[in-house]
Amino acid sequence: xxxxxxxxxxxxxxxxxxxxxxxxxxxxxxxxxxxxxxxxxxxxxxxxxxxxxxxxxxxxxxxxxxxxxxxxxxxxxxxxxxxxxxxxxxxxxxxxxxxxxxxxxxxxxxxxxxxxxxxxxxxxxxxxxxxxxxxxxxxxxxxxxxxxxxxxxxxxxxxxxxxxxxxxxxxxxxxxxxxxxxxxxxxxxxxxxxxxxxxxxxxxxxxxxxxxxxxxxxxxxxxxxxxxxxxxxxxxxxxxxxxxxxxxxxxxxxxxxxxxxxxxxxxxxxxxxxxxxxxx
Numbered sequence: 001x002x003x004x005x006x007x008x009x010x011x012x013x014x015x016x017x018x019x020x021x022x023x024x025x026x027x028x029x030x031x032x033x034x035x036x037x038x039x040x041x042x043x044x045x046x047x048x049x050x051x052x053x054x055x056x057x058x059x060x061x062x063x064x065x066x067x068x069x070x071x072x073x074x075x076x077x078x079x080x081x082x083x084x085x086x087x088x089x090x091x092x093x094x095x096x097x098x099x100x101x102x103x104x105x106x107x108x109x110x111x112x113x114x115x116x117x118x119x120x121x122x123x124x125x126x127x128x129x130x131x132x133x134x135x136x137x138x139x140x141x142x143x144x145x146x147x148x149x150x151x152x153x154x155x156x157x158x159x160x161x162x163x164x165x166x167x168x169x170x171x172x173x174x175x176x177x178x179x180x181x182x183x184x185x186x187x188x189x190x191x192x193x194x195x196x197x198x199x200x201x202x203x204x205x206x207x208x209x210x211x212x213x214x215x216x217x218x219x220x221x222x223x224x225x226x227x228x229x230x231x232x233x234x235x236x237x238x239x240x241x242x243x244x245x246x247x248x249x250x251x252x253x254x255x256x257x258x259x260x261x262x263x264x265x266x267x268x269x270x271x272x273x274x275x276x277x278x279x280x
Contacts, residue, residue: 046241049163053171053237056164063169070173074135074236078181081130086185089126090192093117098201107203112211114193115186119220123185125272127178128231132264136239139170140260143243144253152244167240171233178232179225186224223279230271235264 097110143166146152152162190212197203239260246256 045245046238049167049241049244050237052163053167056161056168057172059164063165066165066169067172070169071177073138074131074170074173074232075177075180078131078134078177079184081134082127082181082185083188085126085130086123086188087192089122089185090114090118090189091196093122093189094193094196094201098197098203107197107201108207109211110197110203111190111193111208112215114197115190115212115216116220118186118189118193119216119224121272121276123182123189124224124227124231125268127182127185127228128235128268129265131174131178131181131232132235132239132261132268135174136235136260136264137257139236140239140243140246140257141253143240144246144256147244147246148249148253162244167237167244170236170240174232174236175229178228181232182224182228183221223275226279227272227275230275231268234267234271238264238267 093114094110097113098107101107101109101113143152146166152166155162155165194205194208198205198208242256242260242263243253246252248255
């Protein structure tokens with residue numbers, strides 16, 4: 001009876017109008033292309049924002065008050081973390097250099113070695129990373145909050161260009177303040193190196209200072225300043241872009257802040273290699 005009832009049951013008609021599920025190969029292709037597409041889309045958006053920012057830099061009105069506020073936030077707000085990081089970095093470098101060079105009876109070269117390391121690489125890179133941690137995260141959060149609460153749309157409604165009002169002052173402030181912070185990092189780092197090398201490890205102070213004067217050249221400071229300008233401008237521009245593109249409420253703001261810090265840090269390391277290879 002059961003078999004006869006099953007045979008007599010009419011076939012279930014196929015449901016029409018429903019989307020077909022993509023096959024495995026198509027889903028795999030979509031998964032492989034997802035992140036490259038997002039990457040190139042992000043690069044395109046960032047490039048477009050960069051072009052618009054450069055265009056609005058030379059067009060009035062010039063918002064000097066916003067520029068000074070951004071310079072105070074980026075410069076003064078980062079002083080403590082820059083000085084603390086520079087002091088400890090210089091002390092660690094000097095400590096490692098003394099123990100390494102003592103093997104070859106060359107403790108007098110500690111000052112020159114630390115000064116070259118700080119000037120050429122460590123100062124601009126660490127300044128950019130600290131700026132990313134302190135300023136970029138705050139800027140991405142601020143602009144992202146303005147985006148999800150429709151404040152940016154309100155600026156547009158009032159006839160104020162958001163790029164000129166929010167992005168241009170911060171990018172200019174980063175370009176102006178990051179070289180100053182970088183040079184300060186170098187100076188404080190050398191103070192830390194002097195304290196460890198001369199005061200604690202008894203390196204001859206005359207040799208310490210003499211090697212600095214002989215090994216460090218003006219071109220090293222030029223290289224350091226150029227790197228600092230590029231790193232600072234790039235990280236703040238990335239932070240503005242991520243905040244400007246934030247969506248999805250508080251969770252979207254948090255994700256934008258995380259992306260700003262991660263992308264900014266990675267781009268500093270990539271650009272450091274490219275700039276070093278170009279300027280050597």
